[in-house]
Amino acid sequence: AQSVTQLDSQVPVFEEAPVELRCNYSSSVSVYLFWYVQYPNQGLQLLLKYLSGSTLVKGINGFEAEFNKSQTSFHLRKPSVHISDTAEYFCAVSDPFSGSARQLTFGSGTQLTVLP
Amino acid sequence: DARVTQTPRHKVTEMGQEVTMRCQPILGHNTVFWYRQTMMQGLELLAYFRNRAPLDDSGMPKDRFSAEMPDATLATLKIQPSEPRDSAVYFCASGLVRDRGPRNTEAFFGQGTRLTVV
Numbered sequence: 144a145q146s147v148t149q150l151d152s153q154v155p156v157f158e159e160a161p162v163e164l165r166c167n168y169s170s171s172v173s174v175y176l177f178w179y180v181q182y183p184n185q186g187l188q189l190l191l192k193y194l195s196g197s198t199l200v201k202g203i204n205g206f207e208a209e210f211n212k213s214q215t216s217f218h219l220r221k222p223s224v225h226i227s228d229t230a231e232y233f234c235a236v237s238d239p240f241s242g243s244a245r246q247l248t249f250g251s252g253t254q255l256t257v258l259p
Numbered sequence: 260d261a262r263v264t265q266t267p268r269h270k271v272t273e274m275g276q277e278v279t280m281r282c283q284p285i286l287g288h289n290t291v292f293w294y295r296q297t298m299m300q301g302l303e304l305l306a307y308f309r310n311r312a313p314l315d316d317s318g319m320p321k322d323r324f325s326a327e328m329p330d331a332t333l334a335t336l337k338i339q340p341s342e343p344r345d346s347a348v349y350f351c352a353s354g355l356v357r358d359r360g361p362r363n364t365e366a367f368f369g370q371g372t373r374l375t376v377v
Contacts, residue, residue: 179368184370184371184373185370186265186350186369186371187366189365189367233302247366249302252301252302
């Protein structure tokens with residue numbers, strides 16, 4: 144079974160500062176990894192995904208994440224945040240070869256609040 | 260601009276009433292997910308359809324919840340009778356999953372139905 148741990152439930156940061164949102168996963172097999180963002184009263188929107196290849200993945204809105212297999216981590220980073228980045232961020236993992244329907248497992252989310 | 264459409268966006272109902280939530284997946288997608296989001300439990304998978312067939316609904320309370328896909332353009336989630344503990348945001352998501360090889364389960368989410376049962 145796979146699981147996702149987002150270590151920080153709340154991350155406050157000042158505008159234009161860098162930010163890292165942490166995500167660790169557990170899985171006994173190869174994985175696909177995703178970061179989603181949820182703005183207030185909206186659905187989840189895909190930020191970026193790692194399927195294979197380069198471990199550094201670039202997404203929308205200036206975000207990037209690095210897949211670290213030895214650390215089983217997929218931390219999300221942005222070098223300079225804006226007020227508009229205030230949202231909840233979800234890390235998710237899937238087993239690409241699983242026959243189980245529960246293929247996409249979400250973490251509990253991290254609320255990023257960007258302060259002026 | 261392809262997107263998943265959910266209706267209604269908001270629903271307030273009295274305990275005991277039937278609630279029906281609808282979802283129009285993105286045209287051409289063959290998988291539909293229903294998720295429930297609450298502060299306490301986060302995102303919970305309720306049901307999963309592929310090619311309109313229910314593959315997993317083990318996350319759904321069977322006595323009151325039901326999920327169906329009458330056709331490829333419509334998925335429904337019904338609660339009968341509704342209870343205050345069902346108050347949550349219900350998300351529908353769709354995706355395209357290949358039948359063979361690695362399954363890219365990227366899910367595209369609708370904006371959700373915020374259900375309040377009083």
